[in-house]
Amino acid sequence: MQTTLCFERIFCVLIAFLNVLKNVLVVSSVRSRRSGGSIIASSSDNTPAAGLISSINNEQIGKHSAHLTDQLYQYILQHTREPEILQQLREETAALPGSQMQVSPDQAQFLAMLVQIMGAERCIEVGVFHGYSSLAVALVLPDWGRLVACERDERCLDIARKYYERAGVTHKVDVRHGLAMDSLQYLLDNGEGGSYDFAFLDADKRMYHQYYEMLLQLVRCNGLVVVDNILWYGRTANPLVADKRTQSLRDFNQFLLSDERVCISMVPIGDGMTLCRKR
Numbered sequence: 001m002q003t004t005l006c007f008e009r010i011f012c013v014l015i016a017f018l019n020v021l022k023n024v025l026v027v028s029s030v031r032s033r034r035s036g037g038s039i040i041a042s043s044s045d046n047t048p049a050a051g052l053i054s055s056i057n058n059e060q061i062g063k064h065s066a067h068l069t070d071q072l073y074q075y076i077l078q079h080t081r082e083p084e085i086l087q088q089l090r091e092e093t094a095a096l097p098g099s100q101m102q103v104s105p106d107q108a109q110f111l112a113m114l115v116q117i118m119g120a121e122r123c124i125e126v127g128v129f130h131g132y133s134s135l136a137v138a139l140v141l142p143d144w145g146r147l148v149a150c151e152r153d154e155r156c157l158d159i160a161r162k163y164y165e166r167a168g169v170t171h172k173v174d175v176r177h178g179l180a181m182d183s184l185q186y187l188l189d190n191g192e193g194g195s196y197d198f199a200f201l202d203a204d205k206r207m208y209h210q211y212y213e214m215l216l217q218l219v220r221c222n223g224l225v226v227v228d229n230i231l232w233y234g235r236t237a238n239p240l241v242a243d244k245r246t247q248s249l250r251d252f253n254q255f256l257l258s259d260e261r262v263c264i265s266m267v268p269i270g271d272g273m274t275l276c277r278k279r
C-alpha cells in the first residue's frame with residue numbers, strides 16, 4: 001500500500017515537472033521565433049516610400065503573437081508595407097543590443113494606421129528606444145502634427161534623432177529626455193490635459209498603470225491609449241509564471257477589463273496590444 005502511494009507521489013511530481021518544463025519551452029519558443037526581412041519592392045502608398053518585406057531570414061524582428069506559426073507570420077510580413085527609412089533603422093538596430101524591444105513592422109504599420117484613421121495631430125509615446133515606432137507615427141502625422149517622444153536613455157535618442165532627421169520629421173517630434181513620469185507630469189502641469197489624440201505606451205512594464213493614468217488624463221475624449229506587450233510572450237496568460245513584471249502586466253490587464261472610463265480591445269499583434277479608447 002505504502003509502495004503504491006509512493007509511486008503515485010513520484011508520478012504526480014513527474015507530471016508537474018513536465019508541465020512546468022512544457023510551459024517554459026512554450027515561452028522560450030515564442031521568444032526565439034525571431035524573424036526579419038528585406039525589402040524587395042517599393043509601392044506607392046499614403047505612407048512614405050513603403051516597401052514589402054520578403055522573407056524571414058534574420059534576427060531583426062523580435063515578436064509575434066504566440067498563436068501564429070512562423071509560416072503565417074512570414075506571410076503577414078510579406079504583406080506588410082515598411083517605409084524604407086524604417087527598414088534602415090530596423091537593420092541598424094538589429095546589430096545592437098535590445099533590438100527585440102522595438103515593435104515589429106506589422107505593429108508599426110498598425111500604429112500608423114490607427115493614427116491616420118483618427119486623423120491624430122497630437123501624439124505621445126512613452127518608451128522610444130531607437131525610434132522605430134515613433135518614426136512610424138511621425139511619418140504619417142500631418143506637417144503641423146506633434147509627437148511627444150519620452151525616453152530616458154540619451155544614447156537611444158541619438159539614434160532616434162538621426163532617423164527623424166533623415167526622414168525629415170524632426171520638426172514633428174518633441175523629444176523629452178528623462179524619466180517618462182516627469183515628462184508626462186510636465187505636460188499635465190502645463191495644462192495639456194485632454195489635448196492629445198493618441199498615446200503609445202511601451203516603457204518599463206511595472207510602471208504601466210501609473211503611465212496609463214497620466215496618459216488617460218492627457219488624451220481627449222475618444223482619444224486612444226495603445227498599450228504594448230500585454231501578452232508578454234504568453235507569460236501573462238500562463239498562471240505558472242509569476243515574476244514581478246508578468247504579475248504587474250497581468251494585474252494591469254485585469255484592471256483594464258473593468259475600467260469604465262475606456263472601451264478596450266486586446267489585439268494579438270506583435271506581443272499583444274490593448275487599445276483603450278477614452279469615453
Ligand SMILES: C[S@@+](CC[C@H](N)C(=O)[O-])C[C@H]1O[C@@H](n2cnc3c(N)ncnc32)[C@H](O)[C@@H]1O
Binds near residue numbers: 102134152180
Ligand atoms: C520597449 S522599448 C521601446 C521601443 C519603441 N517603442 C519601439 O518600438 O521602437 C522601451 C524603452 O523605454 C525606455 N524606458 C524605460 N523606462 C523608462 C522611463 N522610466 N522613462 C523613460 N523611458 C523609459 C527604455 O530606455 C527603452 O528604450
